[in-house]
Amino acid sequence: MTLAAENLTLTRGGHEVVRGLSARLTPGEITAIVGPNGAGKSSLLLGLAGLLAPSAGAVTLEAGSLAALHPRARAQAIGYLPQTPDIAWDVSVESLVALGRLPWPGRGQAAIDAALAALDCEGLRRRRVSQLSGGERARVLLTRVLAGEPHWILADEPLAALDLAHQLGLIAHLKACAGEGQGVVVVLHDLAIAMNHSARVLVLKEGQLIADGPPSEALAPAVIAQAWGVAARWLGEPGAMALATGPGPGRAEQGFG
Amino acid sequence: MNRASLIFLALLAALLPLSLLAGRVWIDPFDTRATANAALILAELRLPRAVLAIVIGAGLGAAGAAMQGYLRNPLADPGLFGIAPMAALGAVASFWLAPLLPAAVAAWSLPLLALGGAGLGMAALALIAGRTSSDAAGGAGGGIALFTLAGLMLASLAGALTALAITLAPNPFALSEIVLWLNGALTDRSWREVALAAPLIAAGIGMLALAARSLDALTLGEEAARSLGLDPARLLLLLVVGIGLTVGAGVAVAGIIGFVGLVVPHLVRPLTNRLPSSLILPSALAGACLVLAADSIVRVLPFVTELRLGIALSLIGAPFFGWLLIGMRRGRL
Numbered sequence: 224m225t226l227a228a229e230n231l232t233l234t235r236g237g238h239e240v241v242r243g244l245s246a247r248l249t250p251g252e253i254t255a256i257v258g259p260n261g262a263g264k265s266s267l268l269l270g271l272a273g274l275l276a277p278s279a280g281a282v283t284l285e286a287g288s289l290a291a292l293h294p295r296a297r298a299q300a301i302g303y304l305p306q307t308p309d310i311a312w313d314v315s316v317e318s319l320v321a322l323g324r325l326p327w328p329g330r331g332q333a334a335i336d337a338a339l340a341a342l343d344c345e346g347l348r349r350r351r352v353s354q355l356s357g358g359e360r361a362r363v364l365l366t367r368v369l370a371g372e373p374h375w376i377l378a379d380e381p382l383a384a385l386d387l388a389h390q391l392g393l394i395a396h397l398k399a400c401a402g403e404g405q406g407v408v409v410v411l412h413d414l415a416i417a418m419n420h421s422a423r424v425l426v427l428k429e430g431q432l433i434a435d436g437p438p439s440e441a442l443a444p445a446v447i448a449q450a451w452g453v454a455a456r457w458l459g460e461p462g463a464m465a466l467a468t469g470p471g472p473g474r475a476e477q478g479f480g
Numbered sequence: 481m482n483r484a485s486l487i488f489l490a491l492l493a494a495l496l497p498l499s500l501l502a503g504r505v506w507i508d509p510f511d512t513r514a515t516a517n518a519a520l521i522l523a524e525l526r527l528p529r530a531v532l533a534i535v536i537g538a539g540l541g542a543a544g545a546a547m548q549g550y551l552r553n554p555l556a557d558p559g560l561f562g563i564a565p566m567a568a569l570g571a572v573a574s575f576w577l578a579p580l581l582p583a584a585v586a587a588w589s590l591p592l593l594a595l596g597g598a599g600l601g602m603a604a605l606a607l608i609a610g611r612t613s614s615d616a617a618g619g620a621g622g623g624i625a626l627f628t629l630a631g632l633m634l635a636s637l638a639g640a641l642t643a644l645a646i647t648l649a650p651n652p653f654a655l656s657e658i659v660l661w662l663n664g665a666l667t668d669r670s671w672r673e674v675a676l677a678a679p680l681i682a683a684g685i686g687m688l689a690l691a692a693r694s695l696d697a698l699t700l701g702e703e704a705a706r707s708l709g710l711d712p713a714r715l716l717l718l719l720v721v722g723i724g725l726t727v728g729a730g731v732a733v734a735g736i737i738g739f740v741g742l743v744v745p746h747l748v749r750p751l752t753n754r755l756p757s758s759l760i761l762p763s764a765l766a767g768a769c770l771v772l773a774a775d776s777i778v779r780v781l782p783f784v785t786e787l788r789l790g791i792a793l794s795l796i797g798a799p800f801f802g803w804l805l806i807g808m809r810r811g812r813l
Contacts, residue, residue, distance in 0.1 A: 303704065303707035311698065322700060337586075
């Protein structure tokens with residue numbers, strides 16, 4: 224089930240935040256969306272999730288327009304994890320994960336159990352969300368998305384506020400999902416994680432797609448210089464690369480004024 | 481039906497007979513020489529009053545649970561958001577209009593105008609907040625914030641107009657009638673009021689129950705809720721009509737009874753899994769218990785004139801609200 228943006232333009236508060244973007248995403252791999260602050264990453268993810276209506280162009284799921292899909296059918300196909308997921312009520316982990324089943328009829332206990340098992344959250348089942356650590360909370364919120372058994376998992380900076388070990392743990396879970404054939408799209412800030420763990424990277428700058436491809440191409444130093452205005456080079460071996468940065472030509476010319 | 485519902489159902493079953501026996505005239509259930517008077521008091525005074533207390537309390541409890549779920553805030557009270565003040569304004573207007581109407585209509589003018597006021601409030605809320613919720617679907621967000629502001633705007637407008645109506649009261653008698661009525665009470669209510677309010681409140685609770693799963697989805701925030709298939713426009717409609725019916729019909733027959741919608745969901749929440757859907761039915765039952773118990777107590781208090789139920793509940797409710805605020809500051813909510 225492919226998810227595609229076709230000449231997609233998104234408008235928020237009267238401003239075009241994504242302009243004329245086209246990309247056909249394939250399931251079974253992790254696609255990372257990266258770009259400087261304000262580049263339109265989160266808006267693009269909302270658009271792909273069908274939660275922000277296109278002002279021009281379209282998002283299609285398989286062959287049909289996402290906008291024409293009934294909200295319930297869309298919710299069954301696409302799971303979305305917001306950037307700052309707040310939880311209004313101090314519910315138990317199991318109740319929270321069960322919310323992921325809302326698009327489906329019935330309770331779906333089997334899917335809830337499977338999702339809890341997949342993310343090693345079985346021991347947290349009876350815990351209240353207020354009693355979770357930051358890492359546990361992030362894992363539980365992703366479990367909620369998995370419980371809905373979506374074809375696509377769209378997560379907005381799921382690794383923010385996690386320490387290194389938890390970041391790698393969560394990425395491993397997302398990789399496992401992709402391995403099962405689900406589509407995974409994540410907005411990332413950490414370019415090294417995008418480099419090492421994604422199969423494809425979309426680089427946004429000012430609402431436009433400036434690079435799209437395997438990370439070694441889309442995150443080449445030239446692209447990083449163009450998007451962020453930072454001179455950078457990759458160190459290390461494939462799969463374990465680190466980014467070394469220095470002041471770039473763009474930043475040096477602009478100064479900080 | 482969950483555990484909390486069973487608890488409050490049992491409590492209600494225990495409270496009802498007690499409430500029927502309590503009052504200025506205590507009725508002894510074991511007195512075999514029961515007089516015709518006792519039967520009359522039961523059938524025509526106590527029973528309709530108790531049923532009305534149950535119906536109104538249930539409506540306020542359910543509305544409070546739904547409102548807190550929608551606003552994702554444990555301090556929300558359905559009375560704060562325009563509909564109760566608008567219903568009260570309609571009722572106050574009837575004190576002016578009743579003398580101008582034919583007698584047959586005038587007898588019903590207060591509840592009907594109160595319902596009209598609630599309806600007007602609902603329409604205004606839906607118009608203002610409905611537009612923003614479709615905006616939110618387009619990504620502008622802030623649907624719930626605008627709903628709150630629109631409700632507060634309506635509440636203060638209705639409050640100001642009600643105050644104006646009071647200061648311009650045609651005569652001192654009308655003035656005292658209005659002021660007394662604004663502090664809700666169930667004194668001297670009959671089956672007539674029950675017949676008017678019960679179907680509307682039952683329909684309103686039904687609407688709120690239909691909104692329950694959408695309210696659960698909102699636990700995760702507006703965007704996540706929409707990603708789970710929530711239809712913001714449908715939810716807003718169910719909520720505005722459901723709260724309009726439950727609160728509006730209550731105000732129409734009993735005046736303003738505050739704090740039930742705020743306090744009850746708090747008492748019930750720890751007994752449930754804390755999701756709004758598990759809270760609506762037990763809050764309705766607990767609201768019925770609270771209003772029934774409070775009304776029975778004001779009836780037997782040794783005052784010359786009966787303490788108004790609305791005043792009594794606010795006397796309990798306001799300190800409770802303060803206690804909640806302190807608890808919230810300590811992060812225990």
